[in-house]
Amino acid sequence: MSASEQHGSEVRRDGLHGTAPGREARIGARGGRKAGRGGEMVPPAEFRSYYGRSVLKAPVWESRDIAGYFFLGGVAGGSALLAAGADLTGRIGLRRSTRVAAVAATGLSLAALIHDLGRPGRFVHMLRVLKPSSPMSVGTWILSGFAPLVAVAALDEARERLPGPVRPMIAALGRPSGLAATVLAPAVTTYTGALIADTAVPVWHDARRELPYLFGASALAASGGLAAATSAPGEAAPARVVGIAGALVEQACDRAVHKRLGMVAEPLSQGRAGRYLTAARWSTRAGAALLALSALRRSRALDIAGGTALVAGSLFARLGYFHAGATSATEPRYTVVPQRERADHAAKTGAGG
């Protein structure tokens, strides 16, 4: 008998109508009573809510913009790291493709972020303040520092096509810029995990421990895959290793989330999110296998197939986590059930002990 159940019977005018006892109990499995026997506001479920309406507001973000911004940020950060490695080890082709990927992804990522603003013209308001309590603020500053660095490094690749006077300057700045970008690049790949974890959205907030690792690994899979697919097989070895390592860690983190989150993990395997994540899993596995095979055979076709699969897997994973979060915010059960358990537990230990 719950505490409220006792209250209910205490205040009743006893025996007035000889009505059924236990009217205050919660419905469903937890309350040990089926829905429908008394004035419960919630249809079939084992928790109470206000007409089944959401407690939280779902993110107002467009999945295309924001999941895209996470994915592209991952590609950008990972590619910048690969570009620096390629530069230092004299892999000219790999350097070129990763530098181009880094600047393109950074540009598109910023464009997606700005496009999603309710007032895109006010993007610069992000740079009024720097707030450690806001991952979006920190991330915007990181991206703003990162973008010019990868841009200069990319210009270095197009050196011959630049007007004469700037050529020597870019040539001198190319490598230092690319190397400086590696200071920020790892954070570019992981801060987006902190960004969504720092919300009230049950799936995202509860997965706060894994998300930065998952997003970082997903970034490695995507950027490694893209680099393997776009460079010569002879130079692609490090890109393959990065892609495969990213894929393996991403899968491990995904499994850890499913295990640790309990019922809150349900939206990850249902509906649209579930379909995206299933696709992500298979795509990532296939990509890793193909790249591993290519590491033995050095095949361009395998590199392209495997790399593309890894890129797709990373994109699907971001979309899957995005949609699962949105679902967990709109469905009241993922807010109410864990919090009710916590509250009941606290009441028991607090009052009893």
Place this chain on the structure above:
Amino acid sequence: MSDDNPPRMGFFTDTSVCIGCKACEVACKEWNAIPDDGLSLLGMSYDNTGMLGADTWRHVAFIEQDKPLGRQNNAVIAMPTGATATHASAEAVHEGLGQKHGSELGTETGAIRPGPLPGGPMPAPVTPDGRKELRWLMASDVCKHCTHAACLDVCPTGSLLRTEFGTVIVQEDICNGCGYCVPACPYGVIDQRKDDGRVWKCTMCYDRLTAGQEPACAKACPTDSIQYGVLDDLRERAAHRVENLHDAGVLEARLYGADPDDGVGGAGAFFLLLDEPEVYGFPPDPVVTTRDLPRTWKHTALAAVGVAATVAAAFLGARR
């Protein structure tokens, strides 16, 4: 805070005296010139507002329950009425809310159509003579003006701000509509106005407060269910009120958001409820998300180091 600041002000919403007149909703809309957000019949008792949103800063919830309120002998018992339709109507609403659980702005609810009830005919009466008890819970919801406000913490532009009264407001000339505050709020309060792009929520009538006036809703409330005042005084008054209600046999009376040790450090707008918070659409144990951010940052930094190390190792290992 410096000494010239006024004390922290707040709302105490005593739902036990709310009569569901919605004067607060109307006064809020009028005073703050909030645009209309649709007109619909939701099938949720007398609640045709739905929930808080960008264009609804006070929302009166109506909950019908088959049970008595305290020792009160309500009229329903003496009347030859049948069973209440509370469950059946909840089913119908649930059906109409659809996939998104009514989480959309304002009064949008998806398709609630007249027609046969999804659960078949009206449920049979529980009592032999067909009479039942009924209590009607009403509660006027509002932004909680949290001590630790997630919306304010995560705002990347500094648009969300704490005032000298300890309340939380949006500076509309700063907000760029990034939308981060929306899923950050543990109560689902703040929301984006679609046609405008920016977010809006209760300001506790900041303009009135600075002029020494009480907020429009508190002023309009005919039963003093909404009380405005110095937060510490309100907390004291609320504790007394709970005691009184317990003495009167309303044992289910409880405070919500009054505890400075709760997950948001106590709400600046707190409530006296007659049932569990989730019944009114409140989260049972809200926590400000930024409480966990320091640890998340640590994991983020560690993950970043891992990313860099993986790439470095890949190049070192792949040396030709």
